[in-house]
Amino acid sequence: MNRRSFRASSRAPAVGKVEYKRAVDAGVINQGLFYLAWLMDHRAEFEHLVRDRLGVTAASQVLWSGPRLICIAGDFTRYDVHAVREHRRSIDLVRYRLFGSDLLGLETVASVSGGMQVGRRARRQAVARAAGDFQGASMVELASAVDEALLGLGDGVNRVERKQYRAYQRLRNFACLCPPQRSKVLVYLKVDPQDVDLVPGFTRDVSGLGHHGTGDLEVQLRTPKDVERAQDLFRASYAAA
Numbered sequence: 001m002n003r004r005s006f007r008a009s010s011r012a013p014a015v016g017k018v019e020y021k022r023a024v025d026a027g028v029i030n031q032g033l034f035y036l037a038w039l040m041d042h043r044a045e046f047e048h049l050v051r052d053r054l055g056v057t058a059a060s061q062v063l064w065s066g067p068r069l070i071c072i073a074g075d076f077t078r079y080d081v082h083a084v085r086e087h088r089r090s091i092d093l094v095r096y097r098l099f100g101s102d103l104l105g106l107e108t109v110a111s112v113s114g115g116m117q118v119g120r121r122a123r124r125q126a127v128a129r130a131a132g133d134f135q136g137a138s139m140v141e142l143a144s145a146v147d148e149a150l151l152g153l154g155d156g157v158n159r160v161e162r163k164q165y166r167a168y169q170r171l172r173n174f175a176c177l178c179p180p181q182r183s184k185v186l187v188y189l190k191v192d193p194q195d196v197d198l199v200p201g202f203t204r205d206v207s208g209l210g211h212h213g214t215g216d217l218e219v220q221l222r223t224p225k226d227v228e229r230a231q232d233l234f235r236a237s238y239a240a241a
Helices: 027-041 043-054 056-060 078-085 120-131 137-151 224-229 231-240
Strands: 002-007 014-020 063-073 090-099 103-113 158-161 166-169 173-177 185-189 203-205 217-221
Touching: 027 043, 027 063, 027 078, 027 090, 043 056, 078 090, 078 103, 090 137, 137 158, 137 166, 137 173, 137 185, 137 224, 137 231, 173 231, 185 231, 217 224, 217 231, 224 231
Parallel strands: 014 063, 063 090
Antiparallel strands: 002 014, 090 103, 158 166, 166 173, 173 185, 185 217, 203 217
16 A cells, blocks of 8 residues: 655644555565655655645645655564665654554654664654554553564564464464553463462463463563563573473
8 A cells, every 4th residue: 555645743744655564575665765766756746736635835835855764564574674774765664563453553663864773762752652542552562562572582583473362482382472451461471380489460370271372371561660570581481492
């Protein structure tokens, strides 16, 4: 789906390009750059369209000095991230996640302004703003942090989307991330609960209890500090797989 974006700001609108793909697609960046270049080469046509739709004043305020490409896809590879960091254009790679049927999370994988990479803190702020319009935005952001932590355990981690949860695999499942609830995110790990000092409200033995995903240790995460606190458990489950 190709769309020209026309975003109004407090003083003047900005012009850019949004390219969307449902899954992992290496062509999304190249295709987006092609259409952005086409847009920049057809300024007169675009301004004429704006003038017809929004009036002469709006058309005169279009800013062409900082065009930006936003690529939205199910995921991106590390090669995609490296490619945009080397490019002279301003590019955002945005990964989307569906949690259930009506909850959407957006995560900025890479953000480059004219060849300069935006810092981690700025990317996290962008993630929070993007998710802010959805119910449970803080939990969506927390789930994204868990996703990043689990994928970062090693190069051999595979992520598989299931209907009721997201599985993380090495040779077999070692973690299952459930859709975020209103106040917490649940992760199930392949760790023997008897080897863990269980903490009420943080870890729970679910051996023999029905739940989505696999694993006998339930980890309840409510804040970013809980994600840091669970790192040793994540690593232990990864090592056991």
